[in-house]
Amino acid sequence: MHLNNLGTQTIETERLILRRFSVEDSDHMFKNWINDKLVQSNYGEPVYESINQVQTLLEQWISSYSSNGFYRWGIVLKEKSENIGQIAFCSIELGHHYADIEYCISRFYQGKGYATEALDAVIKFSFEKIGLNRLQAFHRGENKASEKVLKKSKMKYEGTLRQAFYYQDKNEYDDKVYYGIVRADYLNLEL
Numbered sequence: 576m577h578l579n580n581l582g583t584q585t586i587e588t589e590r591l592i593l594r595r596f597s598v599e600d601s602d603h604m605f606k607n608w609i610n611d612k613l614v615q616s617n618y619g620e621p622v623y624e625s626i627n628q629v630q631t632l633l634e635q636w637i638s639s640y641s642s643n644g645f646y647r648w649g650i651v652l653k654e655k656s657e658n659i660g661q662i663a664f665c666s667i668e669l670g671h672h673y674a675d676i677e678y679c680i681s682r683f684y685q686g687k688g689y690a691t692e693a694l695d696a697v698i699k700f701s702f703e704k705i706g707l708n709r710l711q712a713f714h715r716g717e718n719k720a721s722e723k724v725l726k727k728s729k730m731k732y733e734g735t736l737r738q739a740f741y742y743q744d745k746n747e748y749d750d751k752v753y754y755g756i757v758r759a760d761y762l763n764l765e766l
Contacts, residue, residue: 580705581643582642582644588693594649596636600649601629603658603659604649607659608681610624611682614679617721644667648661673710674710675710676697676710694728698756709758711733713753714751715750715751716749730755730756731755732754736751739751
């Protein structure tokens with residue numbers, strides 16, 4: 576199978592535009608999610624405490640777009656032209672034709688189907704444009720919002736790695752709950 580390693584391309588859905596990040600996203604990111612301890616904790620990322628820190632991160636991401644192997648989309652709400660989150664391949668294994676997906680949405684916009692809409696769009700892009708054979712994602716057991724997204728997506732539950740995630744701040748373990756989809760499943764859904 577031939578892969579088209581395209582890098583981050585703009586994807587439009589009914590309510591969203593998934594696109595490359597730009598430095599202009601820093602204010603919305605800071606206001607909506609990257610400075611929010613709850614969102615970042617659920618996402619497994621640090622809290623960014625200043626616009627300067629966000630801009631430094633954005634400069635790294637923007638520079639990474641020069642590689643066709645870098646896939647990170649800002650999730651922009653069309654009606655407000657506002658960045659409300661992100662979705663990315665946290666890893667991609669081209670030799671085995673699969674990728675791991677991660678996503679986060681501002682708590683102000685959760686529960687409205689935006690994460691599922693973005694995830695379904697990236698699934699379609701991955702199979703139809705890149706030519707991947709498999710996509711997978713996991714949520715931590717206590718992250719019920721992410722669990723809802725994965726249950727509503729085209730992905731299927733595949734298994735639980737019990738106590739595979741450790742919270743240092745709480746000295747507690749949590750499960751990793753895996754979902755995945757393969758090309759044959761996707762093609763059957765599209766018929």
